[in-house]
Amino acid sequence: MGGMRRMGRLSALVAVVLVTCAATDGAEKDGDYLKPGTNTEDAGALMVKAFNAFSMDLYKKAGSATEGNVVLSPLSAGLLLALTRIASGGVTAQELGRALHLPQYERVVAQGAKALVSSLQPPQNPSGNAVLRLANRLYAQRGLRLMKDFVGKARNYFEADAQELDFHNDQEATRDAINQWVEEYTAGKIKEFMPKEWPATGSMMVLVNAVYLKADWLNPFDKTELRRFYLSSTSEVDVLTMCQIASLNFGNLQQLNATALELPVKGGRLKMVFILPYSVDGLPQLEAHLDHLNIKAIPWKERTVAVSLPKFHIEATHDLVSQLKELGVQELFTTNANLFWIAEEEAYVTDALQKTFIDVNELGIEAAAASGMAVLPKHSTIPAEFDANHPFLFFITNEEAILFLGRVKDPRQK
Ligand SMILES: *[C@@H]1O[C@H](CO)[C@@H](O)[C@H](O)[C@H]1NC(C)=O
Numbered sequence: 001m002g003g004m005r006r007m008g009r010l011s012a013l014v015a016v017v018l019v020t021c022a023a024t025d026g027a028e029k030d031g032d033y034l035k036p037g038t039n040t041e042d043a044g045a046l047m048v049k050a051f052n053a054f055s056m057d058l059y060k061k062a063g064s065a066t067e068g069n070v071v072l073s074p075l076s077a078g079l080l081l082a083l084t085r086i087a088s089g090g091v092t093a094q095e096l097g098r099a100l101h102l103p104q105y106e107r108v109v110a111q112g113a114k115a116l117v118s119s120l121q122p123p124q125n126p127s128g129n130a131v132l133r134l135a136n137r138l139y140a141q142r143g144l145r146l147m148k149d150f151v152g153k154a155r156n157y158f159e160a161d162a163q164e165l166d167f168h169n170d171q172e173a174t175r176d177a178i179n180q181w182v183e184e185y186t187a188g189k190i191k192e193f194m195p196k197e198w199p200a201t202g203s204m205m206v207l208v209n210a211v212y213l214k215a216d217w218l219n220p221f222d223k224t225e226l227r228r229f230y231l232s233s234t235s236e237v238d239v240l241t242m243c244q245i246a247s248l249n250f251g252n253l254q255q256l257n258a259t260a261l262e263l264p265v266k267g268g269r270l271k272m273v274f275i276l277p278y279s280v281d282g283l284p285q286l287e288a289h290l291d292h293l294n295i296k297a298i299p300w301k302e303r304t305v306a307v308s309l310p311k312f313h314i315e316a317t318h319d320l321v322s323q324l325k326e327l328g329v330q331e332l333f334t335t336n337a338n339l340f341w342i343a344e345e346e347a348y349v350t351d352a353l354q355k356t357f358i359d360v361n362e363l364g365i366e367a368a369a370a371s372g373m374a375v376l377p378k379h380s381t382i383p384a385e386f387d388a389n390h391p392f393l394f395f396i397t398n399e400e401a402i403l404f405l406g407r408v409k410d411p412r413q414k
């Protein structure tokens with residue numbers, strides 16, 4: 001135990017030395033980390049671009065992991081991963097940067113995240129009744145010596161406050177506390193966020209992101225009826241379909257063999273965009289060409305549109321570990337991970353998941369997501385268990401000679 005402690009200190013020392021080296025290295029880069037003209041707004045735009053590219057990649061992985069409906073929030077996962085990127089170095093950082101399409105320089109990532117997070121905070125004077133909220137949180141083991149720099153960056157750039165919990169002594173209570181926060185934050189839409197086996201025994205930290213939005217359509221649907229929905233060219237079902245005729249942004253995406261429709265909501269700048277392949281069987285083709293779809297550059301034309309849209313409700317759980325591994329994020333999930341910047345303990349990520357919810361009906365949309373990552377120390381600091389509740393041997397020695405030895409089979413006997 002004592003030996004373990006000393007080793008822990010030693011590796012902490014190594015980490016500090018590395019931090020110092022890296023800081024010098026960073027200072028040299030600092031001069032050009034923001035190319036002339038790269039201000040905070042540009043950093044924000046770079047992050048939006050990065051996350052949108054990551055969205056398409058993650059969607060492909062999530063889409064191929066299931067046969068059915070999909071809903072995910074790449075933003076929710078992306079923010080946690082960008083925060084992790086800031087606390088990482090070496091190959092771990094490179095892999096995260098590549099998978100997330102992040103700008104090269106850490107400060108651009110940080111400033112971009114800040115611009116993005118603040119653009120998603122509710123407006124000071126909310127008009128209409130749209131609700132959009134997003135939060136990041138760090139739950140750390142009580143007494144864990146977090147790097148001040150990391151805590152500062154998490155707060156300043158990601159609006160992520162750190163809160164202490166006691167994972168080691170009361171795993172269930174910590175899970176309940178985190179789950180309760182997620183449930184409240186998402187208006188009850190994400191319940192039991194962390195499964196029973198979370199957080200893994202010995203966890204030192206759980207990073208959580210939650211997103212919730214609820215908004216009413218600018219033009220609510222006035223009619224709902226059973227209509228045919230073609231599952232494929234050979235299979236059809238009747239589903240509740242909402243209908244309206246309104247003046248809306250409509251786009252023809254000829255190169256993708258699809259049309260696009262934008263449904264705006266009351267208040268705020270939120271909108272929902274639907275992309276419909278020309279043909280009944282067209283979705284796989286469209287998915288294969290997702291990289292060519294730039295949501296921000298759809299050639300919208302305002303037109304009178306007769307809209308029919310099925311009502312839908314999807315709830316999903318995504319194993320982010322396997323999806324991220326497929327996107328090239330490997331080292332983060334091994335004990336080789338380089339997360340020196342989080343805490344004095346060397347750490348790696350063991351679990352990552354996302355739960356999502358969406359409901360689209362006549363009045364509007366409601367959607368929620370929560371993402372979480374469990375961070376474990378490489379050198380476990382949880383007390384090992386020694387519960388002598390069955391017969392055992394004992395020795396008394398002076399470290400060389402055995403002075404006494406014996407056994408206890410029944411402690412009641414003399
Ligand atoms: C669009 O349809 C045309 C004609 O059927 C086809 O040649 C082309 O590959 C399709 N493009 C995409 C992106 O699906």
